[in-house]
Amino acid sequence: MLVFGAVTVVGTALGGLGSTVVQRLSNPVARYRQLYLGILLPFALLSYVAFRLLGLGHAVVGGGAGMIDRLLATFAELVAAGVVGLAAYAPTVPGVRGVRDIELSTGRAVVRMGRYVLALSVFATVVTAPLETGLSPLLLLAVVATLLVGVQVAAPWLIPLVRSARQPAESTVETLERRQERARLSVRDVRILDTEQEGTANVTVRGAPGYCRLFVTSTFLEAFDDETATAHLAVQAGRQDARVHARVVGGLLLALVPLFVALADIGPLWPLAGASLGLATLSLWATRRGVRAADDYAADRVGPDTVADALERYAAVHDMAPSRRRVPNPFARSPPLGNRIDRLREQAGE
Incomplete structure (x- = not known):
């Protein structure tokens, strides 16, 4: 948990520093998108890799060896990485609000983004579930393809679950x-x-x-x-x-x-x-x-x-x-x- 706290603090500082720099650049709205995709998102993904290597999820769920325990551990690690991403995202909201002159509250923006994080964590856990069953890589590819296509088909009903x-x-x-x-x-x-x-x-x-x-x-x-x-x-x-x-x-x-x-x-x-x-x-x-x-x-x-x-x-x-x-x-x-x-x-x- 000490590592999680430290990474979260670093993410918050990274988001705040990045937002300060972006506001001084030309075309800051486009630069904010580059900040999110080029720096903050990779940082959140790297934090997930670190949590995975350190076994953070197993520490949270109790370290069981069963399939359900492993899936819960994966979900916990994904959510933890998502929280790091939210911590990095939150300091950028006031900057976006300033450059766009909109009334977007930080709380609303973080809650909305949090719904995305939760939905993506659930989806990623479902996608990785076949890895825990010992399927062959080619069968696993078929499962992943089925899931991705299924999400596209179900998108008309899934989007209202994560958006108002x-x-x-x-x-x-x-x-x-x-x-x-x-x-x-x-x-x-x-x-x-x-x-x-x-x-x-x-x-x-x-x-x-x-x-x-x-x-x-x-x-x-x-x-x-x-x-x-x-x-x-x-x-x-x-x-x-x-x-x-x-x-x-x-x-x-x-x-x-x-x-x-x-x-x-x-x-x-x-x-x-x-x-x-x-x-x-x-x-x-x-x-x-x-x-x-x-x-x-x-x-x-x-x-x-x-x-x-x-x-x-x-x-x-x-x-x-x-x-x-x-x-x-x-x-x-x-x-x-x-x-x-x-x-x-x-x-x-x-």
Whole structure:
């Protein structure tokens, strides 16, 4: 427990220091995302590895050797790493509140993030459960694939468990249906995610073909006019058409195959690890192409200038400058927002 306390203190200091630095940089909103993904998340993952090596979970649950005891120990270690991540995240909330000029309380933000941590801990424990049963690596890969696909299918019902969601009023449904028809977005129903304090204007579609649910944030409904909202819905329709989310999940599973083959001692470890990295990079390239195809789809529906304006409006609502890169990031799932806008402007000029 002494190690847990020390790591938590270090995480808190790391988050506070990182937030102080980020606030002094240009485009701080985008830099906060880089801080979370590039520093705080890896730190939480490293803390999990440390807790695992030190046997923190077994110390918490009593050190039993049974399968249930091992699963509880894994869950305890995951939750402990999640608490470290929350401790690192909490000092950044005032900085985000300042650079975005929103009324997001630290307590609300930490509680909301805590729901994600708990859900991810449960999911990760379920995924690792087959490891405790002695399954062969190839059978384990099949189990992991089944679980990942199952989560995607069940996402319309799982998301409301970790986010505050409500059914829209009848007038809102009518407005969204009119916009969806113009965007050619086909979904079964809609849920509104409460983002009154966070100020995030997002829209996403989750679920399997035949039952897809549209999730829009309350800020999305308030901040975007009819043209802008329709353009964003058209982008989602384009992502459906290009199966962008399926590319992400399929690419992840494909990249895992060489690793599980290596675990089965069928081939050499390092070449197979390199093959896994190559497949992951290739799948991310395919995902970026899918994002561009979705932009093209939306441009055909509402016009490239309208889509570009909608993306610029999205950046303005989130108080960030659209980023641009001359050389694509091979590990990014989406092209930089500024590059997407420039590409649409070029289409409009043509």
